[in-house]
Amino acid sequence: MTLTHDHLTEYGGLPVVEWFSAKDEEKNGPPTAGGVAWRISADAYESDETWAGAFARFAAAVDLTQVEALIVGAWPDMYESGPDEVVETLLGAREHLTSLRSLFVADVVFEQCEISWIVQGDLTPLLAAFPGLERFGLRGGNSLVFPPVRHEKLRELVVQSGGIPAEAVRGIAASDFPALTTLDLWLGTSDYGGDCDVADLAPFLAGTRLPALRHLALHNSEIQDEVAAAVAAAPVVARLETLDLSMGVLTDEGAAALLGGQPLTHLTSLDLHHNYIGAEVAERLREALEPAGVALDLDRDDAEEDNGDGTVWRYVAVGE
Amino acid sequence: MASAGAYGGREPALAVVGNPENRRVRLFTEAAVAAGFAAPRVVPWLDVLRAGGAEFGPHEVVRLDSPGEHPEVDRLLRGTDDPTRVEGGARWYARFTAAVGSLRGGVRLDDPAELAVLFDKRACHQVLARAGVPVPQSPTSGGAAPLRGWADLRALMREHRMPRAFVKPAHGSSASGVIALETASGGRLRATTSVETAGGRLFNSLRVRRITDEGEAAALVDALAPDGLHLERWLPxxxxxxxxxxxxxxxxxxxxxxxxxxxxxxxxxxxxxxxxxxxxxxxxxxxxxxxxxxxxxxxxxxxxxxxxxxxxxxxxxxxxxxxxxxxxxxxxxxxxxxxxxxxxxxxxxxxxxxxxxxxxxxxxxxxxxxxxxxxxxxxx
Missing domain, CATH: 3.30.470.20 (ATP-grasp fold, B domain)
Structure with a gap:
């Protein structure tokens, strides 16, 4: 099982730059403004500074009206408490953050705080406060809530997690995102709170609330086979350009459902990396899709079966 | 590169104390010969341990290399010839430093007192910290706080507000016996380690695993503690x-x-x-x-x-x-x-x-x- 993933290096088409910690600020001098995605962090463990404190230093040095992309890194004790302080701070700065188009919350790697220990909360007030936002993402599914919202401008929504609570999945599914082109959900496993079932995904697959959707990723799921089977018959697929069912427990069963379902040859890419598909079925997928020009990723990556006590254990790519 | 002629006209004779079959000794010997030195005299750790010492001539330049990866040497130092066993660190340390002290004469490329510090993580941490070298905070630096088992460990982590820490055998190497420990409220706990327990004994495996059960983690730490443990803050x-x-x-x-x-x-x-x-x-x-x-x-x-x-x-x-x-x-x-x-x-x-x-x-x-x-x- 993979524990780690990188920090974002690019967000909203802008290179990510780490805002200086308090002790580095003097050394580095005043920052150059604009053209970058700023990541603002405290320390997850034993922080000397609050997240609001780090943001206040940022706000004092940078013209907030020019900031297009913000990335929230770690906040203090994020393995114990949610990002309430982050939400309040950003809400307090809404009148200045007039150019904000991209926002990501909890861009941390496992050395800072493991994904399953990140405590999230309700971030939807941020969507309401920033109607100009086009890109929104978050990491961590613990305590994540997502009451249904409507957002006119949002184009990309990403939830990276070892387990998104079913209630949050249903909230996202009941939201209206008329401009959304990209939806990316790491569904996770029930061990880490990812307890949705395939019926909860039905609104995404119907696509009625997501009329602009072109890129769909429903992945990192322990029920990836069922997800694949549902996708195989989903109305939304006909208008997708890319489909991503990677990182989950996808076996011959799910792959066969894809082969037996509606044509996928219109896709530019189908990402199935980290899978448990056998060589024979993999070959059938290649034969069906590659001649049509679909970029097919069948890399098994570190998907390894464990055989213990007569039971075969298979894992999603990101859990803990 | 220095040539053999750089020693005041006198050819330095190299000697290596090591395990002769080990690639460390082979690689050093090859490099020495290629650099124009005479082939080093190899003094096996096994002979040093069995004879209770070794003698070197006044012009012999003596390099020490690792005594590891040799079952019989391991048995004499650690008391077990199973290279995967974790226990025996304190015994290994006492015997290894004694063996180093039994080497006489020669010009040395090491220092017995420094080796004694280098192979004790608590002592090493203290030396570094006192010299102003940045090191992760440690309550066990220089043996300041005793760490006799799980209860001590949890008390130290609480007292020093250290919810994430590395626990390391004081005399271990190569991650042997190391535990990366994370704790949070509500009794949440996660220990990451390559140590396996079997029949009450501890083994290093090639597989890292997670422990979330406090009783299991406690048993592991209690079993490691008699050989000495060092505790450090986990820096991300x-x-x-x-x-x-x-x-x-x-x-x-x-x-x-x-x-x-x-x-x-x-x-x-x-x-x-x-x-x-x-x-x-x-x-x-x-x-x-x-x-x-x-x-x-x-x-x-x-x-x-x-x-x-x-x-x-x-x-x-x-x-x-x-x-x-x-x-x-x-x-x-x-x-x-x-x-x-x-x-x-x-x-x-x-x-x-x-x-x-x-x-x-x-x-x-x-x-x-x-x-x-x-x-x-x-x-x-």
């Missing part, structure tokens, strides 16, 4: 290519000469636990203007051990690659086959053994005198 390490990264920096005669980036999916980056050599250029780019500081810290750490020709410093880059801390200093940290020295360093183009051979003359000129051999004393 930087990442590279989606993996956790740290650096092994060899410092020869005061200069950082060789650097290996080690990356892993796990908190431990050791190669046998699935770690891999990372991309040095990428690490240097990530550190940017902080890179010279990283090397300077390693040299500062090595300067705490002036009697030791070469040490391998394990350097932790903090998340963001702007700050660094020294995790460990290794006496036998030079097994980095085929790696050549940093451009611009005295070891550019040289492997770790060639670099040490090139630095011999300078080291010998400043080396403190050693207990003379018995023969020598008798003649006086």
């Amino acid at each position: 390490k930087a990442s590279l290519g989606g993996r956790t990264a740290d650096l092994r920096v060899l410092v020869v005669a005061g200069r950082a000469t060789h650097v290996v980036v080690r990356t892993s999916r796990w908190p431990m980056t050791n190669l046998h636990l699935g770690g891999a050599r990372g991309d040095l250029a990428a690490a240097m780019a990530a550190a940017g203007p902080a890179w010279p500081e990283a090397l300077r810290i390693c040299e500062q750490a090595a300067a705490c051990f002036p009697g030791t020709l070469a040490v391998g410093v394990d350097l932790l880059p903090a998340t963001g690659w702007r700050h660094f801390a020294v995790a460990e200093v290794n006496a036998f940290g030079d097994l980095l086959p085929r790696l050549t020295g940093l451009p611009g360093s005295p070891a550019e183009g040289l492997d770790t053994y060639q670099a040490q051979l090139a630095a011999l003359a300078g080291h010998i000129a400043t080396a403190a005198p050693y207990p003379p051999s018995r023969e020598h004393r008798a003649a006086r």
